[in-house]
Amino acid sequence: MSGGRPVRLRVFSLNCWGIRYLSQHCAQRYEMIGELLCREEHDLALLQEVWSEKDYLFLKKKLACSHPHSHYFKSGVIGSGLAVFSRHKLHDAFLYRFSLNGYPYMLHHGDWFGGKAVGMVVLKVLGLTAHVYVTHLHAEYCREKDGYLPHRVVQAWELQHFVRHTSSRADVVILGGDLNMHPQDLGNRLIRAYTGLRDCYTETDKFDGCDDGITLIADNPFTNKKELIPFEKGIRIDYILFKGSKKVCVKCESLSTTKGSVPGKAFPYSDHEALSAELLLQPTEGAGESEGGSDSCSADTLPELVDTVTEARTEVKVGLHLAERMRHTAARTGVMGLVLLLLELAIAAVPWLALGAEQPFPRASFYLLGALCFAILLTTLLLYVFYTTQVKALQGAEDQMRLAVGGLQDALRGLPRGQQGEPMLTTPDLHHPTPLDHEE
């Protein structure tokens, strides 16, 4: 039993950049990552971009002693790339696949094939229930003209939803991963504001790592420096977030990152830097005590939250407009392909009808053009179906956001005291239920 004794939990997070045959020194780097984890014996290692199951199995074998429990989250075509290694027994695992994740035809980006998701594992540490999440959001390839922004915002929205609704039973909540967002980006603000999760980097007094906590650094030999412009030194896109509960007060004692090189090795662990956080879990004495901040939003932060959700909704609307336009283009092109095909059939019918015609029929061109028409029809049909799923997903997210903003504004509008329902969207702890409208 914990009995008020503090528990120390060490958490590791790394985007492993494990694309077999494409990522440089992939096998050697996994060897190094395995050695590091074996040596450091973190309680939890949250890994992203472990694209190949073979590499997961390699790590599983290597970490059999230090981390006897593990889970690999499978989804999409390639997989989610998410893996958890734990010193503590895993009691449950659950995966939520994001509804939007790029485009299948953007082969060089490849996010769509990855089946991006958030994985959850449930474990117990000295009698405390920890819900641990590992995730990897869609990459940002161009900050100035980021066509994936609506996708990432929807992913962040779904992430906060999933974490908020599945973590209410937890004494401790930990989220680690590559969010592909700068600290103050919209999605990050959404996640923090809604879930009440706190950022290890901003919460700790003891930080050892790159300046500003950056995890994608220019000094890393695998990093494309051009992609970092105008952030010359690098950016912070990997995070370990945490929160406690009424039962446990959680503090981040220290956070460290690797610094682009590994002593005695020719190259670093990955193109991202690894994070290591030391969390101190202090069970509170009385059950009724609440941790500072808890997971609910105070009335002070409500206006800010309304602004954030409204901003997100605008972004989703932009994405929706784009997806609808793309779907429209696909439909129009499909119709053109069909018209071309009918035209061709008509042309073919002319010599057949005018039996006496002497001119040779251009068979080769006819078949080529026919094949082209069919290809156009098939491609546009597939694209139409694909864009329809995108439109549905974006509309779904927008509907949810509208509902959320409505609830928040109701709360803000300040219904008469005693009549005002708690803003349930933002205060998951409903220990003082109050009546609402439309009651019997």
Place this chain on the structure above:
Amino acid sequence: MSGGRPVRLRVFSLNCWGIRYLSQHCAQRYEMIGELLCREEHDLALLQEVWSEKDYLFLKKKLACSHPHSHYFKSGVIGSGLAVFSRHKLHDAFLYRFSLNGYPYMLHHGDWFGGKAVGMVVLKVLGLTAHVYVTHLHAEYCREKDGYLPHRVVQAWELQHFVRHTSSRADVVILGGDLNMHPQDLGNRLIRAYTGLRDCYTETDKFDGCDDGITLIADNPFTNKKELIPFEKGIRIDYILFKGSKKVCVKCESLSTTKGSVPGKAFPYSDHEALSAELLLQPTEGAGESEGGSDSCSADTLPELVDTVTEARTEVKVGLHLAERMRHTAARTGVMGLVLLLLELAIAAVPWLALGAEQPFPRASFYLLGALCFAILLTTLLLYVFYTTQVKALQGAEDQMRLAVGGLQDALRGLPRGQQGEPMLTTPDLHHPTPLDHEE
């Protein structure tokens, strides 16, 4: 405030069979459904197969007075078909799309395009928090040779996972929908055993409806009688399930179904019968009191649960084997297409190399064959990608089930008292944490 006063909650569930232009008398039936809901004023109406948003909007308009709050869940290509109408304000909505849902090329079944999912809404009734779920699982087209069984089992697995993890904050949990499973089918047993949800039909003393509670009845004019063989009268596949919490004791006072015809109308509401349940929510006095059964599994039910999950795992393995075989077939056919294409190119090269050859080159056959090869290649590529996602999803579910069985068996094996962790997978209420292995 509820203050111990019992609350009555009336819940309606119906599969609306709303395929525009295909379902018979679609518009008239929606008109009838709208009238029924307006008149009956259930607290909650959980609708499935509302495939067209226009029909949802029609109902929304019609029910503006009786059910001012509603949510339509969008997903997939066509949508999830799920809608909720409520007399109480909805505070939050969240959707979980099932990872498996049939095959896109089974156009005549069409489930794949529906984007099957489980939708959740959060509402408050007299200070009590209710988490309400609406869902529709994959149809069973042939019970003897049910190729979709692994898909439905995975959907049931994901459904119980989602409900279990997102409902811990709820005082009342309600699940309604067309589960497409007989009462004692594997998926149904999984859902009930894991979530602790109870079936209105078996729990109520006051039932008014078709014999055995059947909801797909032979007497319904829209039903294909042949599909019901050997269940001559019909089958029970629509359900309203519920459970309470430590704070609220829930009882099902009565359940009724429609009986295949509507007085004064030429045809019934749908090809399914509608369910109406009356739930009595009795807030318990002390907070610590637990409702009979609660949502945890007792040690008595553990062996049964192990058997159920093992059975589900076997079914998923069968599905996995099939998906892998299909993927293999797609790959082999693709390779054959490629070989054929190369062969054709080689044949084409022969007259080009042997410049003196006099025989005319069969252009038409050449192009046709080429187009065929391309079509084979493209189709098999798409199928390969599709089956890979199926394999990943099935593997993922199987991994989760293995983890679950492991946890259950640990609990069963009876570690020494005080050492034995609570079977967390099955006992979501962890108010008495005990230490586990691998602790610091």
